[in-house]
Amino acid sequence: MAGSLRHSAYLLAAAVLLSTAHGQLTGENARKGSTYSIGVGKADITGPAADVNLMGYAAPGQLAAGIHTRLYARAYVIGDAQEERKRFVFVNLDACMASQGVTLTELYGDLYTEKNVALSGIHTHSGPGGYLQYILYIITSLGFVRESFDVLVAGIVQAIKRAHEDVKPGMLQVTAGELLDANANRSPTAYLANPPEERARYKHNTDKSMTLLKVLDTEERGRGAVTWFPVHCTSINNTNSLISGDNKGVAAQFLEGWAAGAGQADANGNDTMGSNFVGAFGQANVGDTSPNVLGAFCYDTGEPCEKEHSTCNGRNEMCIGRGPAWEADDYGYKSNEIIARRQSDEAIELWQSAATPISGDIDYRHAFLDMSAITVYPSNYTRAGRTCRAAMGFSFAAGTTDGPGAFDFKQGDTEGTIFWRVVSHFLKDPSTEQIACQAPKPILLDTGSVHVPYEWQPTIVEIQILRVGQLVILCVPGELTTMAGRRLREAVHQQVEGVWGSDVTVVLAGLTNTYSSYVTTFEEYAMQRYEGASTIFGPHTLDAYIQEFLRLSKAMMENKATEPGPRPPNMISKQWSFLTPVVLDSVPSGSHFGAVTEDVLPVVYKEGDKVRAVFQSACPRNNVRLEGTFLTVERQDPEDSDKWELVYTDSDVSTKYHWARPHVLSPESTATITWDIPEGTLSGTYRLRHFGDFKHILGGPAPFNGTSGNFEVHGLDVKPHKHHKHDDNRHKFELSDWERYVREHSFLIPVFLFALLLLGTVLYRQTVSRRPAVSSHPYERLEVAA
Numbered sequence: 001m002a003g004s005l006r007h008s009a010y011l012l013a014a015a016v017l018l019s020t021a022h023g024q025l026t027g028e029n030a031r032k033g034s035t036y037s038i039g040v041g042k043a044d045i046t047g048p049a050a051d052v053n054l055m056g057y058a059a060p061g062q063l064a065a066g067i068h069t070r071l072y073a074r075a076y077v078i079g080d081a082q083e084e085r086k087r088f089v090f091v092n093l094d095a096c097m098a099s100q101g102v103t104l105t106e107l108y109g110d111l112y113t114e115k116n117v118a119l120s121g122i123h124t125h126s127g128p129g130g131y132l133q134y135i136l137y138i139i140t141s142l143g144f145v146r147e148s149f150d151v152l153v154a155g156i157v158q159a160i161k162r163a164h165e166d167v168k169p170g171m172l173q174v175t176a177g178e179l180l181d182a183n184a185n186r187s188p189t190a191y192l193a194n195p196p197e198e199r200a201r202y203k204h205n206t207d208k209s210m211t212l213l214k215v216l217d218t219e220e221r222g223r224g225a226v227t228w229f230p231v232h233c234t235s236i237n238n239t240n241s242l243i244s245g246d247n248k249g250v251a252a253q254f255l256e257g258w259a260a261g262a263g264q265a266d267a268n269g270n271d272t273m274g275s276n277f278v279g280a281f282g283q284a285n286v287g288d289t290s291p292n293v294l295g296a297f298c299y300d301t302g303e304p305c306e307k308e309h310s311t312c313n314g315r316n317e318m319c320i321g322r323g324p325a326w327e328a329d330d331y332g333y334k335s336n337e338i339i340a341r342r343q344s345d346e347a348i349e350l351w352q353s354a355a356t357p358i359s360g361d362i363d364y365r366h367a368f369l370d371m372s373a374i375t376v377y378p379s380n381y382t383r384a385g386r387t388c389r390a391a392m393g394f395s396f397a398a399g400t401t402d403g404p405g406a407f408d409f410k411q412g413d414t415e416g417t418i419f420w421r422v423v424s425h426f427l428k429d430p431s432t433e434q435i436a437c438q439a440p441k442p443i444l445l446d447t448g449s450v451h452v453p454y455e456w457q458p459t460i461v462e463i464q465i466l467r468v469g470q471l472v473i474l475c476v477p478g479e480l481t482t483m484a485g486r487r488l489r490e491a492v493h494q495q496v497e498g499v500w501g502s503d504v505t506v507v508l509a510g511l512t513n514t515y516s517s518y519v520t521t522f523e524e525y526a527m528q529r530y531e532g533a534s535t536i537f538g539p540h541t542l543d544a545y546i547q548e549f550l551r552l553s554k555a556m557m558e559n560k561a562t563e564p565g566p567r568p569p570n571m572i573s574k575q576w577s578f579l580t581p582v583v584l585d586s587v588p589s590g591s592h593f594g595a596v597t598e599d600v601l602p603v604v605y606k607e608g609d610k611v612r613a614v615f616q617s618a619c620p621r622n623n624v625r626l627e628g629t630f631l632t633v634e635r636q637d638p639e640d641s642d643k644w645e646l647v648y649t650d651s652d653v654s655t656k657y658h659w660a661r662p663h664v665l666s667p668e669s670t671a672t673i674t675w676d677i678p679e680g681t682l683s684g685t686y687r688l689r690h691f692g693d694f695k696h697i698l699g700g701p702a703p704f705n706g707t708s709g710n711f712e713v714h715g716l717d718v719k720p721h722k723h724h725k726h727d728d729n730r731h732k733f734e735l736s737d738w739e740r741y742v743r744e745h746s747f748l749i750p751v752f753l754f755a756l757l758l759l760g761t762v763l764y765r766q767t768v769s770r771r772p773a774v775s776s777h778p779y780e781r782l783e784v785a786a
């Protein structure tokens with residue numbers, strides 16, 4: 001047996017050499033695929049769980065106040081078995097999107113750089129924001145949030161390091177399947193603007209195909225998986241305040257739980273999964289997709305919304321998409337679990353079905369593009385035109401049916417309210433040239449023309465292609481709509497299939513490396529719904545991307561190098577931040593940090609019950625407890641009452657950590673820990689614990705913990721003594737009048753501060769430029785004169 005294994009390994013190695021040399025497959029190689037150098041790694045990226053605006057809905061009052069699930073970076077190093085330098089890294093982030101401010105330097109020399117590392121966001125709308133470098137994307141988070149950024153960067157580096165240290169020989173397989181009930185189109189009227197003959201080629205108005213990459217060891221045991229499937233991570237709605245990975249983050253937990261669980265043995269009783277399986281759910285052409293699969297309805301009447309503009313009685317705020325369990329009215333948690341489960345079930349099914357072994361070369365191309373001025377030439381895939389400086393259209397302010405805008409705006413609106421007209425005029429009136437370039441978009445914010453205090457939206461974005469054998473990953477810097485993604489994938493597929501084979505799989509990794517809002521087709525752009533209004537570089541944006549991706553893939557086919565392109569600015573050091581630090585924490589006299597203020601009930605709990613305890617707490621920003629937890633659910637050892645086994649942490653779907661303070665200025669706070677007892681929970685004695693760190697006015701943070709009373713859980717095998725009906729504890733998390741006032745009006749603070757700063761900058765410039773040069777330093781004089 002060992003002999004034949006060695007023999008086949010020898011054959012494989014020989015086949016790899018052959019395939020590298022000729023790009024062709026031979027016998028054994030075609031059956032089993034090539035051997036690659038593969039490493040997987042995962043690290044915690046959960047940022048501040050209090051006070052920070054959650055990124056995605058642009059709802060200024062939506063601040064973090066606890067944790068539903070932790071967020072992770074999952075890294076996959078995929079490289080040539082012989083040549084170490086021939087490798088790339090795909091990092092999937094439980095973040096709304098990747099940030100251009102994150103740049104990799106000196107990670108294992110120059111083994112990992114922007115060229116061969118892709119950072120891709122899953123698009124959760126429940127993660128702490130403030131880590132992007134462009135103003136428009138951080139207005140609602142009161143500017144830049146260093147605490148969010150640092151955690152994200154450290155987690156990315158940690159995940160890549162772990163993957164690097166994990167590198168060993170392995171194999172890859174790819175497969176795809178249909179998942180019908182996990183996404184819906186939220187802008188179907190815009191989709192209908194695409195040519196009928198093009199639409200006729202597709203059965204659905206969103207992509208229903210999930211692609212799964214299987215990462216195996218040389219014995220074909222599972223080491224990890226990456227899936228790509230387009231669906232907005234907006235299952236949890238914009239009234240939620242807990243950090244969560246939304247449907248893709250939770251799907252990853254489900255898949256990893258399945259892989260780690262018992263019963264993954266094959267027919268012969270051998271383990272089919274190695275330990276530390278890392279499973280990621282990547283984003284794709286997400287632009288017009290929604291997890292709210294039942295459609296959009298009016299909140300007050302329950303009638304379907306008006307279709308063209310997604311309004312109810314002319315107002316957009318009332319038109320809200322419904323997830324599969326919308327009736328639960330629970331911030332979307334139940335719907336989220338269902339959409340997550342559908343994705344993880346599909347991934348598991350794909351994992352267990354036949355897949356194509358991957359064999360062939362590893363390659364990558366990366367380019368920075370100045371998207372403000374790309375000339376697009378006509379071709380089979382592109383129409384002639386040019387891109388424009390960035391600008392947002394009016395419908396951007398309307399938001400979507402996943403999270404309607406806070407101001408009275410309609411999708412497709414061309415007039416707008418006084419508020420936004422004032423804001424846009426305050427920035428700058430768009431030039432006639434810009435108006436013509438962006439037409440038919442009515443410009444609300446001419447972001448590409450404003451450079452004070454620094455850039456509002458990107459001008460330079462990056463595109464990237466990663467290739468391993470038959471799998472080609474197109475890394476796009478934004479949210480392509482369904483049809484936009486299809487056009488891009490098809491163009492690349494048709495170009496490369498002649499050389500790389502017709503079984504080439506082209507996937508699209510959305511929200512990667514840079515965030516630059518949306519990309520619609522030319523026809524959808526004309527409709528100017530939310531996605532069209534947010535296609536910032538004008539009607540030819542998609543055609544420009546298609547042209548540039550084709551340029552990179554052509555170079556890859558011909559083994560030619562490509563120009564790196566103009567470097568984007570790194571403005572991290574220039575960032576303004578208005579998030580105040582934690583000053584101190586305190587407790588009521590006679591109490592202490594970790595004290596239980598409301599204990600668990602003295603009843604016997606069963607599956608499906610909610611256990612709850614409240615603790616005296618402190619601000620979680622004092623220590624984000626990376627790779628740790630703010631809570632545990634523990635089970636007593638039946639043999640030894642002093643021993644407690646850890647069952648769940650704050651990252652599990654069944655636990656929630658709600659942090660709250662009586663009012664915004666109070667140094668006192670509480671932590672409410674809840675546990676929804678899942679099916680299959682073992683009977684026994686349990687307890688809840690809370691961990692935190694408090695800040696003394698004169699010193700740094702100090703840790704504390706608290707423990708609830710013990711409680712009994714009876715599993716299904718044991719009849720409970722009495723059934724206790726718990727009331728829904730949601731009212732406990734309701735906001736005080738103060739908090740509600742601040743949440744509803746706090747958007748005025750950043751708007752006011754930015755206004756003040758902009759005004760200040762303009763005044764300062766006016767004064768400086770009018771003042772005669774007094775400096776004796778020649779360069780300073782030169783600068784003033786310029």
Ligand SMILES: [Zn+2]
Nearest residue numbers: 123232287479
């Ligand atoms: Zn989005």
